[in-house]
Amino acid sequence: MRPANLLKRAHSHNKQTISNLLHSRGTSPHPQPDLISGHKKVEEEENPNYKPENWYPARLGEILVHRYELVVKLGFGVTATVWLAKDLHADINSGNRKYVTIKINVNILGKEFQDGRRAIAEKLFSANPQHPGYGHVRFMLDTFKVHSKHGEHLCIVYDVLREPIDLCMTKFPHRRFTGSKLRILLPALLQGLDYMHSECRVVHTDLKPDNIMMGLGDPTILDVFVQQEHDHPSPRKAPDNHGRIIYRSRSDLGEAPTEAVIASAKITDIGLAAWGDEKNTKPIQSNAFMAPEVILQAGWSYPADIWNLGVMLFDLLEQIALFDSINTEPDNYRPEQHLGLMISLLGPPPKEFLARCAKAKKYFDADGQFKYPKYVGEDCKFEHAVHRLNPEDKELFIDFVQKMLTWAPEDRWTAKQLLDHPFLTKEREGCWDTPPLSRASTTSVGSMIPSRTGTPGLPPTSAPNNQTIHSNLPARLLELCPSLGSTEAPEPKIERQLSNGSLKAPATDERSASTTTLAQRPKMETLTESKSETDAETPNAKRLSANKQNESSQAMIDAILNRGKAHASKGEPSPTNGSSSKHPERE
Template sequence: MPTRDMLKRVRSHTNRQSIHDFIHSRGNSPHPQADTISGHKQIEEETLPKYSADTFYPIRLGDVLNDRYKVCVKLGYGMTATVWLARDLQADANSGNNKYVTIKVNVNTLTEEFLQGRREIAQKISTANSDHPGYKHVRFMRDTFKIKNRHGEHLCIVYDVLREPIDACMEKFPGRRFNSEKLRKLLPALLKGLDYLHTECGVVHTDLKADNIMMGLGDPTILDRFVQHEIEHPSPRKMPDSHGRIIYTSCSDFGEAPSDAVIASAKITDIGLAAWGEGRNTRPIQSNAFMAPEVILQCGWSYPADIWNLGVMLWDLFENFGLFDGIDTRPGHYRAEQHLGLMIALLGPPPKSLLKKSAKSQNYFDAQYNFKFPDHISKELSFGSSVQRMRGQEKDLFIDFAKKMIAWAPEERWTAKQLLEHPYLTIEREYLPTPALSRASTASFGSLVPSRINTPGPAPTSVPVSRRTSNLERIPSRGSLGNGLSTSPEKITTSYNSSRPSTPNTSTLPMHPRRDDQKNGSYAMMSPGGHLTTSTANKCSQDLIDSILKRGKNNQNGNDNNGHTSLLQSEVRPDE
């Protein structure tokens, strides 16, 4: 063999051996190297439809922002920002999780008018009333500052660090959904937070959904171990592009499923689209699947739009399908008439009083208020058929609870404070595991559900906000971080008020809570003429609840009048 060919083969073998040794020695290296992703592949924020490298700030791990915050890990990205975990260099080194912050680095295209509106709302939320029970269930900004590069100025917002959004956390639960018991730990936190926003701050969130709700950390050492894991196992990334940006992959997996105590610490986050509740609001809000009827029909919306939002969101947390997954929410495919058809199937025809206030009713209803698209009214959708994972009394109470939120007329929906007193959340019961959702049990309802692909509703900045990715902390996970990063489940004893809860006042259901009534914990709905109005649809609520409770008590040894097996006696399969 010629000498030149022999040398060529030796060099090739040597190169291959060096690469092999490098790859297999990285784990033992004191300075492990991150995997490099091909520059030809789009990842993270690059995949967004309106991504521009000039608008995103080129953050790098190790950067110190505002001479105070050292960037440690990329937590996520969204349409208008990237989100990072940072170490506060001014904090005590022994302060555990408190020495870390979350920093949202916005794009440089946000207008000053938009930012001013956000500042006013954020200021109101953080200062309204710290004694209100819902104050601790809303996330506030801790600090703001701006950073510059050659393409412009970027607003940075500093927050406390929270866990992954609940739609990521629940992937760690059995069945990948909340069971009824865990749901009743979560909902009081959300309702208290909403009551604070509505009654103390006069603010409508407008974008309430699973990826805009996050929980506390629980374990006081979790962030130290999270950062150490990133040091030892660096996240994959793309090397600098022509703009000098390194695109890091996100990581926000904080280990095991949250304990009940952590679930109960949930906070409402992402007020970037929040709006004042007073006045006549008609601009589009909410992601398509969660859009309230008064928003679709442009009747004017306020606080009850959030209540509708929460009611529809329950199915995303508890079932393997959304309540209105029958609509196609892909970009350019959403049709309001299809959505309204499903609402009619579930609730019956809308009241004429609502349609008379609508600026768009003629698009969907004729002069006699008949729906123009009857083919969209599904005969298979009902509250009963859509609840697959509850039985007996538990199911009846859950449906009654949901109906207090999912109602055509905004003034007929219960307020957050009233919902806190609903028997679904308050009555003492013997807990049995929630049955798993089998493929067969959803065969009929599944025909309504084409896919879980979701698209957003309009945002003020004309940038689409994804139902599943609009929250900037909603991150594609790199997988579990292993036993080295897990939380210790806390054992807590849940006690319910054994006495019967007081019945919410169903005669005072507000569109706009009156400030003078809020101090006394009561609410009043003001008609256009200034008179108090009464929700006739809720007058019989207590009779219905009495019937449910009595029926469950009288039928513990058999079936109820509707053929349902009592929850206390039924045999159900545990979560899988």
């Protein structure tokens, strides 16, 4: 069973599509929502550590900071609820651009965590807008804080995207991607990862279907979506004694995504992202996606994301995923079982790799022999895991994933190299032969700390000049930030923040985002500023449920929340004691 994302959707409660909603209820001019019993736990209330005083009592129709009107609840998770909002400052004729997504966080996130997210967010936004992967990473558009009687809540504003791909693909035949659809999706993901790795020096650490979303496509889709909420209000509970109304989420945006929409996919949710050029050994990744260097504590960096992607492809293509046989529920995950399946697929790990693994002795003896041979299956091979591709595609696909799933991280291909693999290029080049491609040329990572001069296997990148090519920027960012289209050098606001100690320098390159007013660009610097106001028609239920998973991510989230509480108890600055004045994003 798969680990859940930071934010999970209650899609199991919203099986109605836009078309059948039109005919499902009466035509009363004042439709009334269905009420849910106060004795039943709903959505965020189902979180194990839910405390209502930590959550903002958001209500549909509420206007935040005199600008954003909440119109639909999109989702919820361990640390936030997510809402579709109308931007009252946007042009009324701006189509879907008059809507935004707002993530309202709990009031116990620590200042250290917030500052870390801000630094990474700024880097992702500003590193190199000319990179082809820039448009395949989701950015913040604005941030602000709102107040409840129990503290302050950080709010992060994003552009609006469709459902995550694990929900979108349920609308495909057989509820899975075909090989041709994968070849449309994967260039977007690989370009986005290459941007994060080579330009921003950022490791996502939690890449999975929940954290990949697609563009909207039809420019009228949100107007229709909002009208459905008006005509058929989502069920909800009456206010509790903290004033909170718990709404059912609504997330179905209609028909299956077109090829153009699939090609617009973006990587979302940097809530657990980390700098790739630091020494990283802490636990990351959902259990089913955990890379061997993470399990064995060999140190991890960018290749951990590549392993994630390789495992995830089986979730998108097949009814049974690569590591579905392991138990990933809290307290039941057994690393030795996971390692046994890896040995079945990859053969035994190289002794050179085990030599740098802090936990190798727990699972392997001095000769490199696995201590739990009962978990090594003889029938667990890549060839037996792929069923939905023709023979030629199957051969290329297996070779493709084998470039991503290797014991030693330095042996994995980089995102940039994978873009040239024949599984992706054969259709556009009319080629079936596998050209010789060099393996990732990371020098012996030993401790897995890549050089600051470039992503493993990639040449060093040079900083762009101050000119930004207008045509390469997303229309939404140009609308919010016209200065990005100019050739004037940006004001070095971020560098000033670095000099006075408010931010940690994320990398050696000196690119920085320009600073303008809210009307001009996303307010990346305002996080600490206060504003007072074909094979089976039935999906594998275990794998399509995004709600009972992710104990690795959950452990990190719990640690973050506990740090926030500790800061508050010591009187240190935190969002809950007056610091001055953000999947999923359905993240």
